Amino acid sequence: MSSRKSKSNSLIHAECLSQVQRILRERFCHQSPHSNLFGVQVQYKHLSELLKRTALHGESNSVLIIGPRGSGKTMLINHALKELMEIEEVSENVLQVHLNGLLQINDKIALKEITRQLNLENVVGDKVFGSFAENLSFLLEALKKGDRTSSCPVIFILDEFDLFAHHKNQTLLYNLFDISQSAQTPVAVIGLTCRLDILELLEKRVKSRFSHRQIHLMNSFGFPQYVKIFKEQLSLPAEFPDKLFAEKWNENVQYLSEDRSVQEVLQRHFNISKNLRSLHMLLMLTLNRVTASHPFMTAIDLMEASQLCSMDSKANIVHGKSPALFFKLWFLKL
């Protein structure tokens, strides 16, 4: 009887666990704009105000979001755009153009992409794209036609902004910034980059046209906040179907965060990198150890995952070899 009960219990657990893993993995892998913002409220406010002004007042702007990798630049802009689009009068009044320096490797491709995303090809008719020069003058003319009050604002988001600065003559950047500084179609140019010396990459006339607004994301949180993030990232949301299980899970997470050895692991990880992505990696590995028979995470799981993370790759190679091969390698090196 009791064995049957435990069996059904474990079945329920298994179901719940698969759900938990799905939810948490989604959280770790995708930078969903639903997650909370950690310590970037000021920057967020700045950015969303700026976007709103472009959308509602038709004020042209340009801004750079600068921060090291994994500091949440993309999350910030996605968050801000999502909030902007939730405003009713904005949603159909704003055009977005997303460019990535790794994809649009030169201005020609970038212009085509802009034309495509602005749905301007239908204006061009059957002859979709002419030469590069035609395309540029076409786009410039299109953007020049508008004015502050009547045209639909366009938000340009340039991911990996520093790569655009390597384009020939920085034509695209010059023109985008020039539009943002002249009485044409209202635009907001938002650049995302991890390079701190980005302004030195810009040519002086391009730099002069840039408004010099910079939003820095520096992961400026301390360890206590890091632990808080760890807790929040692992906690199940209130709308989880099995309330009982969720409560138990969250209790366990709370207990974990107060555990000494867990804190040690986290401290070590924090010392190496403040990057939230590396924390996600750690949690992902821990989560994978959770099974039906072992439904709640323990400190040991975390420690083992941490070991996996901080494994020295070269030492690994050497450890994996047979002694003979090892000697061979040693011999060769000598």
Added chain:
Amino acid sequence: MAHYPTRLKTRKTYSWVGRPLLDRKLHYQTYREMCVKTEGCSTEIHIQIGQFVLIEGDDDENPYVAKLLELFEDDSDPPRKKRARVQWFVRFCEVPACKRHLLGRKPGAQEIFWYDYPACDSNINAETIIGLVRVIPLAPKDVVPTNLKNEKTLFVKLSWNEKKFRPLSSELFAELNKPLESAAKCQKPVGTKSKSAESPSWTPAEHVAKRIESRHSASKSRQTPTHPLTPRARKRLELGSNPQMSQQTSCASLDSPGRMKRKVAFSEITSPSKRSQPDKLQTLSPALKAPEKTRETGLCYTEDDEASPKRCMILRTRISAWKTIDIKEERILTPIRGGQKSSVMPSVILKPENIKKRDAKETEAQNEATSTPHRIRRKSSVLSMNRIRQQLRFLGHSKSDQEEKEILPAAEISESSSDEEEASTPPLPRRTPRTVSRNLRSSLKSSLHTPTKMPKKSLKPKTPRCATPQIRSRSLAAQEPASVLEEARLRLHVSAIPESLPCREQEFQDIYNFVESKLLDHTGGCMYISGVPGTGKTATVHEVMRCLQQAAQANDVPPFQYIEVNGMKLTEPHQVYVQILQKLTGQKATANHAAELLAKRFCTRGSPQETTVLLVDELDLLWTHKQDIMYNLFDWPTHKEARLVVLTIANTMDLPERIMLNRVSSRLGLTRMSFQPYTYSQLQQILSSRLKQLKAFEDDAIQLVARKVAALSGDARRCLDICRRATEICEFSQQKPDSPGLVTIAHSMEAVDEMFSSSYITAIKNSSVLEQSFLRAILAEFRRSGLEEATFQQIYSQHVALCRMEGLSYPTVSETMAVCSHLGSCRLLLVEPSRNDLLLRVRLNVSQDDVLYALKEE
């Protein structure tokens, strides 16, 4: 083509009057007078040498006008041909569209130009002459009369030689004046036997009948296009569309708004309708019918056999459509009598408003037709163009064919008019007589074979110019500023155009004087303007141009054309030619071709034009290895005829010395101007002039910003941006307490810091423990080695020692490498690509002091 002459003979007979005079040198006989007799009509037209004649052309509405110089018979070929030599006149619509602006005014509706172009073929078939026309020469000071009673009177005031319009010379003027009296005499109808001549009130009808006939004969005798289009537009049509398509579209467009237009246009015409003798026209109608069959077959020679049934079908549908139209017209139209088309009776009185209306309409139609040639030749556009043309044609026909329609059975008319349209399809060279006499005159030979009165073929087929591109407009209006701070922000935006440019008065005056003097002197010149970014170079030039354009409108300075190109807005330096050409003439061409065209335009003598002012922004980007672009830009103004003023803008003061070859910089000349960076007081003045009486800033706050910016760059854009940011910070902080909406020093200080502070130190402060210790290790290694560069291996050993000292866990190589590349991606370090592994070299991208300062803080 044997069937043409036979048909021709039945329609209209041309006969010589008087005895032939044998020309000794050339073996042909010349005559003084010719008689044109039309079958089915009792009138005869006598045409004498020296009179002005209308000659059939592509365009039925505007037949060619010429002065008859010589009549002769060419007997070199077995079938003798009547030939004539003429002096051409051109109508304004025959002038190439790109040259029309050279006239500099609106042409009169009936103005023609003496065609002073010897290369044009003046030898025509005498049987293409339609009739006489009255041409009145005007002295240069005379004004071309508008609203004329008689449409058949044309005026000549200027001559046109394919390059420029010139006033008529005095002897030419006298010569043109001479034949007027004789012409008036002989234009009297000779057909006294016609009953219609009995009462003077009938004469107009009679002439109209005659006119109809000649029209018909014209259209039958050869397959002349009879569109009321300008020849130019017609030509495009021929090139761009196959005949079948144009016919189909013509059918399709029958029920298009053209009819409506016509209805409106004619419904007000209320002159009483007059009936002319039906017998005359009835004799005409069978004759009309008869050759139609032959034409049908005659047409087919251009087409495949299988195409002909289709054609017939099209014809049939058209006929029915025409019928409906005619019925409509008979109901609506009360045709105008008299003045229209009658070259004979200038005395016929017409109600002025009718005439005016017609004139207006005609010019409108003409404008419509003539404004189109520079268009696209895409399929769809050709289709729509054809539709428009078709409508125009109907307009024209309804006017010219009214008389016919009134009398003839509707079907007959429709057939005949559709015939005309059928006949219009085969392409014909422009203004070349149908049959060219060979070896008439050896000198003429070449010009005969290459009729040079073709429109200039330089116009390349256009790539489709899209309909005006535009970002879609917003559905919700932009919010207007609500608070003082928002208003201030709007005014402080760089894009806001101030009424005046403070602190640049001297520069403004200099540039203005320079350009104005060049405009007044009708010469050209170059000016080089330099200055660091954000000092108002482009803004000042724009302001100058705005003022000059206003002055030009007020006639203070001669009119000029202003063109602007920006080196940064080009994909490639040579594109500058394309842009200039496109803005100058609307033409599109490849870079090389555009360069040639521009060189031709600016460097060849005798191309009168208004002065062109060219602004070249970001000049340094037009640098090429050969410097040919800069050379050309500065060379063109040196040509006297070019009348080109080039204003160039660049950032660097010594650009001419630094990058230009001597021959280029020498052409640039010494007219240089340098825009100094703004001083702090100037910046302050700019800010306060923008804000005006708006009280949003504390004076000290403005001054602080101005001083900061002046110390750093003197860039006005920066200044405005900082102030704008300061208003935002103020607004943000204001929400909490109820402080007055004034930007204080603290706010502007914060904005300045935000914009100018280096982010390196904060980045180091916020980096992780391991990253910081790695930076320390680098410093230690640098100190140890005394070099500014170290390999990863060296730094790693230092790093391990440091970690041990600080009680951190032992860092593995992988971890340290990750830290290193992380710092490298932020550009705190400069690192080699990581494939070098342990041997990759590392440098600091920040000064060591900064790193020490940032690390010490903790």
